[in-house]
Amino acid sequence: MPKMTDHPDRTAAGRNFIRAIIAADVEAGKHGGAVVTRFPPEPNGFLHIGHAKAICLSFGAAAEHGGVTHLRFDDTNPETENELYVRSIQEDVRWLGFDWGDHLYFASDYFERLYEYAVELIEAGLAYVDSASEEEIREYRGTVTEPGRPTAYRERSVAENLDLFRRMREGDFEDGAHVLRAKIDLASSNMLMRDPVLYRIRHADHYRTGGDWCIYPLYDFTHCLSDSIEGITHSLCTLEFDNNRELYDWILDHLEVPQPQPRQYEFARLNVEYTLLSKRNLLRLVEEERVEGWDDPRMPTVAGMRRRGIPASALRAFCDMIGVAKTENRVDFAKLEYAIRDELNPIAPRVMCVLRPLKLVVDNFPEGKLEELEAPYFPEDVGKEGSRLVPFTRELLIERDDFEEDPPKGFRRLVPGGEVRLRYGYVVRCADVVKDENGVVTEVHCTYDPETKGGSTPDGRKVKGTIHWVSASHSLPTEVRLYDRLFSVPDPEKGGDAEDFTVHLNPDSLTVLTDSRIEPSIKADPADTTYQFERTGYFVHDGVDSRPDHLVFNRTVTLRDSWAKARKAAEVGAAGREAAENGAEEARPSKTAREPTGGKGSVGVRVRDHR
């Protein structure tokens, strides 16, 4: 039984066409009603969100029928594969919430059996050693409109083929001197059936078999036979393998393999806007240090998304949401963000963090006084309990954006002479500002109304805006990393090989804020808590760089689709910043505060591009 740990989102069991096929097979008693699927990554990179879709499908479809799913490393390319990837892939599949139990396999463990199967094909006159060069073979294969032609080696005798193939294995030849090809049909309308190459010579050490082999089987030969060896019933893969199915079946049909044979089914691969999912290109981003590594929070990799704070449940929910179809499309990034917010909203405690601080001095609040205000962790509509105390002092910090000396129309935060509500605190009125020699506001002075504790106004006067804040003296310094889309165009690989996709990297994909300040309550929490920083988004400690003496928070996702809004706002010519935010939430009653020190000179905002 596959153990699917904790999958409330799976109970809905949305049926897609693949699951419908499997259900029908089970009903018909095919394979004795058993369902065995596999997830077959090549260990040449980290898993990404597309793999997550394939994993959810293969594991989910088997679990639906009490079946099992194998994790099989499809490791037949010695040059690009390694143990690091094997480990990361296992960690990622487990983190996603799936368990292969005892069924961990490696195609490289089948090398001997695959060799024997190849000999079987040669003996049956169905495979031959071709000594033509790679270019020649390609040329002789013909085109879609022209049939292929035999090379000079197609009619070699079985004995000669057996002898050459054995000597290929023994290392008698250089790379490229010979290949083993299936003898099928050089005129087939399916190019893959025109005597496909099954084995090639590669004098390279393999991360598992070392120097044992110098011939390696190709994907098409390895995959169907690995499926057969493991007793896979339904082999699910992406659409680009559509044409490979005929070859998959041909190989199994022409060898003595257990019956019934596995069957291959194809589904549309996942593409997501503003990122790319080809391992080759993701590897380039890593190798060229365009990102910090495979687990950079901007990467669409499972490791990157985990570090960014995206919960596994959100990824599973996303995979359910997008469904499984037969036609490819690009999924809007906002869909994933929606799934993330949907998962985090009910569980993320609300705290206050000021990203870009501006000092707010409460002139009529005694120096040295500290008032502790009780603030709930969850808004009422989430229905969870819990609160913390937030220190209120004479010197506070607010977002630089929440004060405007010369406010645009509709600005509902702090303005000279105006009032604003400090979340869980008091209503304050702006009295004065202090500027530096360049005219930049460095301090805002205000008075607070002691009658408005908790945010309500006893005289019923209207205060439109509510802003978040922290105590200048009692907050903790933190670095905050804001992530945006990795690429600035929806399909960065659109230009194909003619264009370098890296030209589309978004130069603003990472913003590092080094002067942010967070309320002190978070010190008591486990390091993996995901928070909602009020009004700014969902955040989590960076699992690599955050330490108690140097906090680093990653923004998982903004609260709303500020990006789409900003884009729209830019089109309309409105203030994009205002669109991204507002003070609409009404403050809930709560308690009070404490005293300022420090914080001087800490109001500057340094933004550095970290790439």
Ligand code: ATP
């Ligand atoms: P490459 O990017 O080089 O084509 P790959 O992503 O296909 O490699 P594999 O390790 O071969 O890498 O993939 C393992 C499995 O994941 C395969 O069954 C493949 O069909 C599936 N898969 C890969 N990419 C996607 C995707 N974008 N959407 C859905 N499934 C995918």
Ligand code: MG
């Ligand atoms: Mg592949």
